[in-house]
Amino acid sequence: MSSKPISGPHTAVSRRVDQIMWLVIKAMAPAIACGIFLFGWPALYLLATTVAAALLFEAFSLKVKGVAALPFLRDGSAIVTGLLVAMTLPPWAPWWIGVVGAAIAIVLGKHVYGGLGQNLFNPAMLARVALLISFPIEMTTWANVSPLFTGPGVIESLGITFGSLPNADAVTGATTLGYVKTEFSQGRLLPGSLLEYSGFLAFIGWERGSLGETSSLLLLAGGIWLMWQGVIKWHIPVSLLLSIVLLSSLFHLLDSQHYLGPWVHLNSGAVMLVAFYIATDYVTSPNTPLGQIIFGAGCGMLIYVIRTWGGYPEGTGFAILLMNAVTPLIDHYIRPRIYGRYRNGKPLDISNS
């Protein structure tokens, strides 16, 4: 028996950080597997490189910080970050894109702020935006869907990831959002430019896009499972998706030639990934339910605005970073009401009760 005075509760632990991280990894696994299946061995190589780099940079940062690295490496947060970075990359991107992405996410996005739980911005989105601005060609070269065993082989794929992309034009194309944006710039309007678009294929993920972003179906399933497991709450995903749906429906109804409909928006780009796995990042989102709803709605609005009127076809990364920057402000103003007090902190009036 110890005689050190210990405060309660005197109970077993309910859930630990590493368990949460593994649940998140499990939830993302189907979407990642789908990405590897759709885009073949290069996707797998890129994913492995990115995660390995993330772990190495984590270990390096912890060593520089002067703490024992092993307990932190075991918590799985670096793996989650590595996976998320990889999921947002074009599947046939060269290996160094993954490594640079992991470095930005882990070193600049996380440890410069003080490590786990201290960062202001979502590391994966920081990496994505930094890469997009720095390496626009590599970050917008989208491989065609070429399922495992029908595309390049195991050895040939090594050349794609660790060498250079041969015959790029033959095997790549634009994403739906990028294509529509280009068509607009050439004066071609909507129903026409979407003739080849299949809402169903986009939903299950059979389209060009980032490694782990294409399958709305699997991302949604994983997200709902995470909610059911109690890892994330409904507030951010629902408000984020709902604000996109509302805005896109409104403008689509007003002018269907210039504005994409809600289905295209929901199933394109990183919306599903962001709604369930990125915007819900504990560290960079508000604490309170109301704050989370504001945060989610803000993300959704910014995504729509950047996509529709901005220079980039996809705006999720920027939207998340902007809302991350607002999170401390939201947390400052949105606080739960304390029992027996009004929202402003004054005690309840007896005569009112």
Next chain:
Amino acid sequence: MFALFENPRLRGGIHAEEHKTETSSLPIATDFPLPKKLYIPVQQHVGKPAEPLVMVGDKVLKGQLLAYSQGTISAPVHAPTSGTIVDVKDFPAPHPSALPIRTVVLESDGLEQWAELNVVEDPFQLDPEEICLRVGAAGVVGLGGAVFPSAVKLSLGRKNKIHTLLINAGECEPYLTCDDRLMQERAAEIVAGIRLMLRGMDAPKALVGIEDNKPEAFAAMREATRNLPNIVVSQVPTRYPMGWDRQMLRYLTGQEIPADGRATDIGVVVHNVATAYAVYKAVCLGQPLISRVVTVSGAALAKPQNVEVPIGTLMSEVLAYCGLDKAKMARLVMGGPMMGDALPIAEVPVVKACNGILALSHADIEEPEVQPCIRCSSCVTACPVGLLPLEMASRIKVNQLDAAVDLGLKDCISCGSCSYVCPSNIPLVHYFKFASGELVKRQQAEHKAEQTKRLIEDRNHRMERIRLEAEAEAQRAAEARAARLAAQQQAQQAKAEGTEKTAPGVAAEETA
């Protein structure tokens, strides 16, 4: 998790592993062997300690007054059995510090001879004041753990207009089943106690809230109140801390007690269900509070069960009765696991506040390392008060106590929900208790500084006054001397005038 909208009456809270089935199906053991020696602390309640009126060597009877209550907020202590007072000394208290407090040591004679009990024919005809007096004289205190003298609460209720007596039978702490068993076995007596309380406060109705994981107790209480329309027994959801009186009140009535007020401010008084039983015993049987039902549970015990134990029994004896395996016990806890105190030794007495003695094994209290906060806000969701535990803890960590107070530190009820759900195993409640302690310390230091300042000022004033008085005295003396001198001179002058004619030169010299 899919609860889209929280019930506004039921905020936060957690559902920990209950561990209640081990003891809830067994009857209360009433055959606990009478200990040879009982250690009865004179302070077992909130307020001033009682003052012993027995001497070493005195023979006392069961139920006889050992120490009388001092002041308005206090409670007397009675002899749990008959025997001889062998000592009145300082003895380790059932407190995490195990610091000694004043304790009456009673050696039992094994005769269990009752003192003469003051029983009335029909207690329900007693005056309300008389009921309060009897409850106070019997040393009844809140048995839910707060141990506030019940008579004070009843009198307070009589002075304010009370519309509802809330009987708290939540028993939301894991492991604890003493209230559950009490309701299952002695519902009629509890209801009698509730009726007496209602009469003592002139209150019209009572609400009894029982968590819905105690269906047998609920049925028994329903049955016992079948013909009493003014006592409503309701089920409340099983969600810790349902037994927080303000939470239960909000759930059952929708009312909230203002942060700076008490329940009486909104016309409610809350009593624990075991207190109602003690009130019954005090008023109907004339028996003071000298024993209580204690849940003895935990994985280190062979026979976990509820035991009726005389106040003052050493916990080690109770644990031995329940088959303690000392090697398995990793921690001894008084109360429930969420809010109870870890005790360093088992050789401390059972007191009125003690509703549970838990001998927990290593598996029950696994303690992984503390990790950094990942701001998952589980603690925000779990907090029944509506605080931001993670923010408060981060302020306290860097010693910004005022910032923590601004965030609502003083509204924290130390229920431990935040610590329980924290995936990083951060001891949040520990931080809050520490900060509250620091605030008290700071307040005391401020008080002391003020006192010192006042003393110094007083001293300065005093010295000034003394100086002024001395000066005045000196002045008076000087004036007196001057006056004397003047008088002498006058006298001399007069004398000189008499002789002037004879010697004018001398007089002229003198006056010059």
